[in-house]
Structure formats: structure tokens, C-alpha cells
Amino acid sequence: MLALQLLFNAIALGAAYALVALGFVLILNATSAVNFAQGDLVMVGGFGALAFGSLLGLPGIVLLVPLLVVMIGIGFLLAFVAYFPVRKRPPDTVFITTIAAGIIMSNGANAIFGPEPRATPSLVSSGDWQIGGLVVSYQSAAVIIVAAALIVGLHLLFTRTQIGRRLRATAQDRDVAASIGIPVNLMVAATFAVGAALAGAAGLLLSRNFFVSPTDGANYMLKAYIAVTLGGWGSIPGAVIGALIIAAFEVAFPALPALIPALAPYAEAFTQVWSTVVLYVLILLILWQRPQGLFGEAVRARP
Amino acid sequence: MNTVLDIEQIEVRYGGVTALRDVSLKVAPGQAVALLGANGAGKSTLLKTVIGLMRARTGDVRFDGRSIATLPPQRRARLGVGYCPEGRRTFPGLQVRENLMVACWEGRAERERRVEEMFSLFPALRQKADHLAWQLSGGQQQMLAIGRSLMGRPRLLLLDEPSLGLSPVLTDEVIGRIPAIKQTGTAILLAEQNAAKALAVCDHAYVLQTGKVVGAGPAGELARSADVRKAFLGG
Ligand SMILES: Nc1ncnc2c1ncn2[C@@H]1O[C@H](COP(=O)(O)OP(=O)(O)O)[C@@H](O)[C@H]1O
Numbered sequence: 339m340l341a342l343q344l345l346f347n348a349i350a351l352g353a354a355y356a357l358v359a360l361g362f363v364l365i366l367n368a369t370s371a372v373n374f375a376q377g378d379l380v381m382v383g384g385f386g387a388l389a390f391g392s393l394l395g396l397p398g399i400v401l402l403v404p405l406l407v408v409m410i411g412i413g414f415l416l417a418f419v420a421y422f423p424v425r426k427r428p429p430d431t432v433f434i435t436t437i438a439a440g441i442i443m444s445n446g447a448n449a450i451f452g453p454e455p456r457a458t459p460s461l462v463s464s465g466d467w468q469i470g471g472l473v474v475s476y477q478s479a480a481v482i483i484v485a486a487a488l489i490v491g492l493h494l495l496f497t498r499t500q501i502g503r504r505l506r507a508t509a510q511d512r513d514v515a516a517s518i519g520i521p522v523n524l525m526v527a528a529t530f531a532v533g534a535a536l537a538g539a540a541g542l543l544l545s546r547n548f549f550v551s552p553t554d555g556a557n558y559m560l561k562a563y564i565a566v567t568l569g570g571w572g573s574i575p576g577a578v579i580g581a582l583i584i585a586a587f588e589v590a591f592p593a594l595p596a597l598i599p600a601l602a603p604y605a606e607a608f609t610q611v612w613s614t615v616v617l618y619v620l621i622l623l624i625l626w627q628r629p630q631g632l633f634g635e636a637v638r639a640r641p
Numbered sequence: 642m643n644t645v646l647d648i649e650q651i652e653v654r655y656g657g658v659t660a661l662r663d664v665s666l667k668v669a670p671g672q673a674v675a676l677l678g679a680n681g682a683g684k685s686t687l688l689k690t691v692i693g694l695m696r697a698r699t700g701d702v703r704f705d706g707r708s709i710a711t712l713p714p715q716r717r718a719r720l721g722v723g724y725c726p727e728g729r730r731t732f733p734g735l736q737v738r739e740n741l742m743v744a745c746w747e748g749r750a751e752r753e754r755r756v757e758e759m760f761s762l763f764p765a766l767r768q769k770a771d772h773l774a775w776q777l778s779g780g781q782q783q784m785l786a787i788g789r790s791l792m793g794r795p796r797l798l799l800l801d802e803p804s805l806g807l808s809p810v811l812t813d814e815v816i817g818r819i820p821a822i823k824q825t826g827t828a829i830l831l832a833e834q835n836a837a838k839a840l841a842v843c844d845h846a847y848v849l850q851t852g853k854v855v856g857a858g859p860a861g862e863l864a865r866s867a868d869v870r871k872a873f874l875g876g
Pocket residue numbers: 655658659660678679680681682683684685686687
């Protein structure tokens with residue numbers, strides 16, 4: 339039963355991480371540039387949810403709608419501030435501009451909301467179902483449902499609509515996309531908007547249980563980066579799987595002494611700090627063995 | 642002369658390297674024109690300058706009588722210029738059907754009709770409709786790239802070396818579709834190193850050498866001309 343509970347918790351956490359990683363990988367594919375502001379966009383989403391919550395006094399799931407609208411605007415802004423002015427420069431220039439944008443967001447949040455961690459409104463209401471020994475909180479269930487709905491919606495957007503095909507075509511070959519009539523700059527800016535919206539949604543989903551503070555960006559950024567590295571740089575399904583693996587590890591590690599009696603005497607070693615250390619060591623090991631990540635890259639492996 | 646494409650004395654450079662100098666060229670509506678020249682002559686550069694991926698430093702590019710020299714590629718495409726790049730460059734992670742659909746700007750019904758049209762023009766694509774483009778053979782990718790460039794019903798199609806890397810049989814199959822494309826009223830500017838095969842399907846031809854036009858005339862005449870035979874047709 340403990341294992342089942344851990345699995346449920348891991349899926350709830352991983353579903354939110356997956357949104358962050360997806361946004362990151364979509365921008366990566368569209369620009370070949372790393373958006374280091376992705377983590378700070380999660381933080382902005384958390385504070386955005388907080389602000390809308392105190393303004394409107396509605397449950398989080400309703401706040402998602404205005405939050406997504408605002409995040410889409412922020413994504414466009416990010417593209418025009420941190421990407422387009424430097425897009426002809428070497429790709430690492432975008433590292434710097436997006437890091438700068440992230441620092442601006444972080445300090446802006448600090449100035450507006452202060453440094454203390456804050457909790458956002460719950461998605462529906464507090465409470466839980468007890469199923470056997472399993473505790474399913476409304477919050478976690480709603481996180482999974484909202485994240486899954488966003489991922490399915492994204493999949494439908496990209497595969498079933500003309501705009502989705504045009505976003506993909508632009509990411510795959512920008513010059514050719516332009517030569518068949520696609521407004522490529524608009525598509526790239528829209529990709530930033532989608533990436534920011536996904537990060538913002540994750541901020542709303544995570545900041546109830548894990549709070550939000552202005553310096554949270556780096557932590558989420560690192561997790562997105564690792565998820566995409568694990569899943570195969572550029573792979574979209576890989577990003578989701580990578581995010582689930584990271585979440586599973588974070589949830590399982592502190593529980594290992596309870597799961598495996600032989601480890602019980604060393605219980606004090608299974609702390610958050612060691613969890614992070616072990617996570618990074620595992621990632622180094624994996625990348626030594628498989629530099630392409632666990633799941634390669636189907637598209638880029640073209641002949 | 643009534644022209645669909647009128648290139649007037651353009652000069653194009655890559656940094657300090659001049660790739661085209663003082664090049665003029667005309668294509669009449671519905672005409673197929675071959676652009677011949679060895680590797681490095683400037684054929685690709687010329688087609689890129691027409692679609693807008695390169696800009697001319699001097700001179701003008703007119704489409705249907707209107708200057709398009711300062712428009713971005715997407716505007717030129719929407720005006721009716723189709724471009725099929727060298728090396729095919731299909732969208733690798735899009736299905737065959739999606740590669741076609743993405744290049745169409747009409748509603749769903751018309752889009753489906755045009756996809757069907759492309760499948761009748763290139764029947765080999767129909768069986769592969771749901772495959773990702775990178776899974777296709779070189780010949781199929783070339784057909785797909787041409788089909789994609791026709792989805793907007795262009796008045797002018799720019800075709801860059803469709804025979805590149807294809808077997809003689811496949812080259813014949815691909816170049817053999819040019820008369821059918823011409824019949825729909827689309828004018829064609831075909832860049833080719835394979836002069837004999839290009840001249841066989843074109844009305845008119847230009848010969849480029851190190852960035853300059855060194856010969857032009859009706860395709861039949863060029864095919865018989867001693868110079869062209871010597872330069873491109875193996876004597
Ligand atoms: N991206 C580029 N940068 C610099 N020079 C280039 C580039 N592309 C082509 N060139 C030069 O321009 C000239 C014409 O090239 P190109 O138009 O590709 O010829 P073709 O298509 O006839 O083989 C060549 O000398 C080539 O080296």
C-alpha cells in the first residue's frame with residue numbers, strides 16, 4: 339500500500355514537472371536555444387495564481403484561465419526581449435539573455451510579494467478520499483487531471499491543427515517553413531508563449547503543496563533541464579518520461595528505509611539533501627553510459 | 642513580353658564572395674525554363690533570391706509585374722511563388738500527409754482535395770501517407786518536397802536540382818512530372834546540372850557560369866548548341 343501511495347504521489351509531482359519540461363523542450367526545438375528563464379516562469383505562475391486568488395477569491399482551477407492568458411503574454415514578451423534581438427548571435431547568447439530575464443522576474447517577484455514562501459489557493463478544495471489505506475487528496479487528484487488535460491490538449495494542438503503543424507514545421511526547418519508561407523517569427527514567439535503558459539500552469543499546480551518564493555526558479559529550471567537530458571535532448575515524450583522519473587526518485591528516496599527494512603538503520607541518511615546528491619550522481623552515471631539520454635531522438639536521427 | 646518572373650540585373654553576395662553578378666532572367670506564364678550550370682555556378686543562390694532567402698544587393702526581382710525584392714519569403718510564397726529546395730528538406734518529423742497540409746492556406750475541404758491531387762501526381766506518396774517524412778526513400782522525399790511546394794497552387798514553381806542523388810530511373814520519374822505540373826498553368830524555373838534531362842522538358846533555358854549568364858535560348862536550340870553540349874552534355 340505504501341508503494342501505491344508513493345506511486346500516486348510521484349505521478350502528481352511528475353505531472354507538474356512534465357509541464358515545465360515540455361515548455362522547455364518546445365522552445366529548445368523551435369530555437370535550438372536553452373531558455374534558462376523556464377524555472378522563473380514557474381515561479382511567476384505561482385505568484386500569478388496567488389495574486390489572482392486574493393483578487394478574485396476563486397478556486398485554483400478557475401484561476402488557471404486568466405493565469406494562462408497572462409502567461410501567454412509574458413511568453414510573447416520574453417521572445418521579443420530575450421530571443422529576437424539576439425537570434426542571429428551564437429546560441430549561447432540566448433543563455434545569457436534568458437538568465438537575465440529570469441533574474442528580472444525573480445527580483446520583480448521579491449519586490450512585489452516579498453521573500454517569504456507563500457501558498458496558492460487549492461485547485462478545488464481541501465480534503466481527501468481514503469481508499470483502503472490510500473490517501474488521495476483532492477489537490478493531488480486535481481493536479482494530475484489538470485496536467486494530463488493540458489498535455490492531451492497540447493498533443494491535439496500539435497497534431498490536429500494547422501497552427502500546430504506550422505509550429506512543428508517551423509521548429510524543424512525555419513527557412514523552408516518561411517518559403518511555404520509560414521510566418522516563422524510569429525510561430526517562434528507563439529512557442530515561447532506556449533512554453534510560458536505550461537510553466538505558469540505548473541506554478542499554479544505546485545505552489546499549493548510546495549509554496550512559492552521568488553528564488554524557486556533555479557530549482558525548477560534544473561529539474562526541467564535534467565528531465566530533458568534524461569529523456570533525450572529534444573524529445574517531447576522523453577521530456578515527460580524524464581520528469582516522471584525525477585519525481586519518482588524524489589518521492590521514493592526518503593521512503594526507502596520504510597520500504598526496504600535493511601536500510602532502516604541508516605534512515606537519517608535519506609534526507610532531502612542526500613536525495614539531491616544521489617539524483618545528480620545517478621544522472622552523471624546515466625549520461626556517461628548514454629550521452630543521448632535514455633530515449634534518444636527519433637526525429638534528429640534522420641538519415 | 643508578359644512575364645511571371647522578371648529578374649533584372651541582380652547582384653548577390655555571401656559576405657565578400659559575389660555569387661551572382663548582373664544576372665537577368667525572364668519566365669513567361671506557364672513556361673518551363675531550365676537554369677543550367679555546373680556545381681557552384683549560382684543556381685541555388687538565384688532561386689533563393691527569388692523566394693527571398695537571399696537578398697539582391699542591386700537589381701530587382703518582379704513577380705507578376707510587381708517588385709518582390711524586399712518582401713520576406715512567407716509573403717512571396719503567399720503571392721504565388723512555390724519553392725522546392727535543393728536536398729528536398731522535407732519536414733522530417735511530420736507525416737507525409739502533414740508535410741503537404743502544412744503548406745496549404747485554404748480551408749479543410751480544399752486542403753484535402755489538394756492532398757488528393759498530389760497523391761495522383763505522385764502515387765508513390767499515397768501508400769506512405771501516414772509515414773514520417775524521414776522514413777521515405779530519397780526519391781519519395783523529392784516527390785514529397787515537390788508536392789509540398791505545389792500545395793499553395795503557385796503561379797511559379799522554383800525547383801532546385803530535383804535529380805540530385807537520385808538514380809537515372811527515379812530522375813526520369815521525377816523530372817517526367819514537370820509537363821503535368823506545367824499543364825496546370827504553373828510556370829517552372831528548374832535548376833539542374835543534368836542538362837539533357839532538363840532541356841527535354843523545358844521550353845527555354847539559361848546557362849550560368851561562375852555567377853554570370855553565359856548563354857540563353859530556346860531549349861531545343863541549346864540542346865543542339867556545340868558549347869552547351871561540350872560543357873554539360875558530355876561532348
Ligand atoms: N552559404 C554560403 N556562404 C558562402 N558562399 C556560398 C554559400 N552558398 C553558396 N556559396 C557560394 O556561392 C556560389 C554559388 O553557389 P550555389 O548557388 O550553391 O551554386 P549551385 O547551386 O549552382 O551549385 C559558390 O561559389 C558557392 O561557394
